[in-house]
Amino acid sequence: MPPSPDKYPYHHPLDSFLFPVRSVNQKKLAEAVSGKTILITGASFGIGAELAVRISHYPVTLVLVARTKEKLEEIKKQCGEKAVVQIYNTDLRDETAVNELITGLKVKEITVDILISNAGHSIYRKLADSLNRFHDTKRSSAVNFTGPVQLILGVLPGLTEKKGIVVNVSTVSLFLPHTAGWSAYHSSKAAFDHWLRCAEPEMKATGVSLCQVYLPLVRTRMSMIVEENHKRPAMSSAKAADVILHSIIRRRRKYRPWCIVIPRILDILAPDLWYRIQQNRLKNRKT
Ligand SMILES: NC(=O)c1ccc[n+]([C@@H]2O[C@H](COP(=O)([O-])OP(=O)(O)OC[C@H]3O[C@@H](n4cnc5c(N)ncnc54)[C@H](OP(=O)(O)O)[C@@H]3O)[C@@H](O)[C@H]2O)c1
Structure with missing residues (x-):
């Protein structure tokens, strides 16, 4: 099925070089999802909404979860007729x-x-700016870590029975040098990542596969709120959905774009470089 019209149609000339993604083979996707029950959290916007609409063109049961009921209803209307779609507005x-x-x-x-x-x-x-905002860390942990853990534990007996798949949509930042300002987001994403890595051998022993998808910048509501991101190399949400669908088809353990080797090599050659650049920049801003 064709991807839905792109809400952020800008393309950077380096997009497909840095983040090459093959189109999804429809036959293989049909084999991987037909007859299955697929729960997608965050299905009201961005990557989750794109995935929901793409998968809905096959005979599946879709369980779409997010907070914004009206958006979930809108996405349900866009879904194909072959899918049975249930929506849950859950925080x-x-x-x-x-x-x-x-x-x-x-x-x-x-x-x-x-x-x-x-x-x-x-x-x-x-x-x-965070001194009176401890709740940022609590809320980030709840949506990016503890809530997803609670959900996995709740559905794991069924997933085990079905020898199913858990897909974690994560960020490539976990493999990059740490950057000031991102403590709450990156720590909560890292915590969930580690939880899953520890759980994975036990899950796999009972037939449940884990697919970790570490995405680069993706043009969605989340990232496009930052003006500077508008003209940076990034993936479209349709490409991000392709990556996730490839992971499901192949039960691929990990996806990371190849280009993260560049900052990783730089970090090995000059381990403190990024830290010093940031420190100097922040010091200069103060004076
Ligand atoms: N965009 C990027 O550059 C990028 C890069 C790497 C990884 N990712 C990851 O990709 C995933 C999808 O993000 P996106 O870019 O598609 O962002 P998005 O367009 O903002 O979508 C986020 C989704 O999460 C839902 N959500 C947020 N808080 C929630 C809560 N408390 N309870 C239930 N649902 C909640 C939102 O729905 P409601 O607001 O309706 O609840 C929405 O459907 C995220 O896990 C993000 O960390 C994004």
């Missing part, structure tokens, strides 16, 4: 709401084959 930061979601699925006898843990929230805030 992943709310433990009671996540429990209700898990119980609701059990009551309806919905067993998940593929869980795409995609919902996320990013925050960029300087330390000096």
Whole structure:
């Protein structure tokens, strides 16, 4: 199926060199998803919404989760007729709401084959602006780490029965030198990543595959809020969806764009370089 029209149609000349992505083979995708129940968190906007619409052109049951009910209803309307679509407006930061979601699925006898843990929230805030904002760290942890863990634990018995797949939509930043201002977002993404890495051998031993998808900058509501990102090399949400669908088809353990070797090699050759550049820049701004 063709990707939906791009909300952010800008293309940087380096996009396809830095982030080459093959189109998805429709036959293989049909084999991988047909007859399956697929739960997507963060399905109201961006990458999650793109995935929901793309997968809905096959005979699947889709469980779409996010906070914004109206947007979920809009996405449901865009879905293909072959899919049965259920929507749950759930705030992943709310433990009671996540429990209700898990119980609701059990009551309806919905067993998940593929869980795409995609919902996320990013925050960029300087330390000096964070002094009265401990809640940034708490909320980021809840949406990017503890909420997704609670959901996985809730649906794991069914996933095990179905020998299913957990997909984690993560960020390439976890492999790059640390950058000031991103403490809350990166630490919560890293915590979930580590939780999954520890759980993976046990999951795999019972037949459940883990696909970790470490995305670069993607042109969505989340990143395009930052003006400077508009003209930077990035993936479209359609390409990001392709990457995730490839991971599902092949049960690929990890995706990372090849180009992260560049900053990683630089970091090995000059381990403190990025730290010093940032420090100098911040010092100069003060004076
Ligand atoms: N965009 C990028 O540059 C980029 C790069 C690397 C990785 N990623 C990752 O990609 C994933 C998708 O992000 P996106 O770029 O598509 O951003 P987006 O367009 O802002 O979408 C984020 C989704 O998460 C949902 N969400 C946010 N807070 C939630 C909460 N408390 N409970 C339930 N759902 C919640 C949002 O829905 P509601 O607001 O309706 O709840 C929305 O559907 C995230 O995990 C992000 O970390 C993004």
